Amino acid sequence: MNKKEKALQMIEVLDKLYPDAECSLNYENPLQLLISTQLAAQCTDARVNIVAKDLYKKYPTVEAFANADISELEEDIKSTGFYRNKAKNIIGCCKIIVEKYNGTIPDNMKELLELPGVGRKTANLYLYEIHGKQGIVVDTHAKRLSNRTGLTKHEDPEKIEYDLQKVIPESRWADFCHKLVFHGRAVCNARKPGCDKCEINHLCSYYTKK
Structure with missing residues (x-):
């Protein structure tokens, strides 16, 4: 499975898990x-x-x-x-x-x-x-999950951004990153990821190498 195929399968699962994922910062303007x-x-x-x-x-x-x-x-x-x-x-x-x-x-x-x-x-x-302009938002969650799943090997946010642009459909760039944030908080946290209960663990390089 190449990275693009992996990314599309991740999107399919994350869509079901977090259908309402959006920016979690409150703002009025x-x-x-x-x-x-x-x-x-x-x-x-x-x-x-x-x-x-x-x-x-x-x-x-x-x-x-x-x-x-x-x-x-x-x-x-x-x-x-x-x-x-x-x-x-x-x-x-x-x-x-x-x-x-x-x-x-x-x-x-x-x-x-x-x-x-x-x-x-x-x-x-x-x-x-x-x-409404699509962009890859590389925060700590997107950086961590992109590396663990094997979508990138880079630590530099700008390089991660370009790697994800290659494998994520442009129409899903921002939405995919919002879903990574939700999954990072709920399951794939920094110190102790909940790999056994993770619904994308079959797509994750970190989990399959364990």
Whole structure:
């Protein structure tokens, strides 16, 4: 079985297991998604959603974030970890959106990647959720499961992204990654994967080598 055949069989099983898999970050507008995705780096989506409830009441617009006091913003997002760097990037990102793009977040990969704190994972998720543009979102779950199942041998997220693009139908790119997140949380966790109860273990290189 080649990687493309394996990927298609994985999709078939994951579709049945997680038919409603979607982005687990709560957001009401594009700005909130962009900020929450940055906050989610090295932090759980659940924690980000808790922080976001008060954060977006305090900073309801891109201008509010651009003009935020950095020390105050650091305190507001402290529980998400790496808060100093995140606060610096969020303010810098929003200043550019205000000054260069008149308050409108760019709708393409090239310009998004020029914003502080925005990498390919954030940009791909944003472009899919807000503009319906397909992209491979390589978070920790997608990285771990793609390696364990043998869809890639790379550790670098960008190389993993390109490997998955070759074997996953483009119309399923983002959805497949959402399902990997759900399966990673439910079964294939980092420290102790539940291989014996995993419904894709027959397709998994990690399991078949055990």
